[in-house]
Amino acid sequence: MKEFHCGSLVPGCDWHTRHPEEAEVMRRAVEHMRETHGESTIRETMVEAIRSRIETKRDAA
């Protein structure tokens, strides 16, 4: 399971998402940046910043 917490990138934001596929987590995170934080242009540096903050969680036992 991959997990991304927006607060690790945008202090104070409590939005987070999780999905088994990193690509889906990336897609949702980019969408969230656009819709919530007004990032109309998602630069490669932003993509890298998100990717570096995606955590891998063990599936619940």
Ligand SMILES: [Zn+2]
């Ligand atoms: Zn956010």
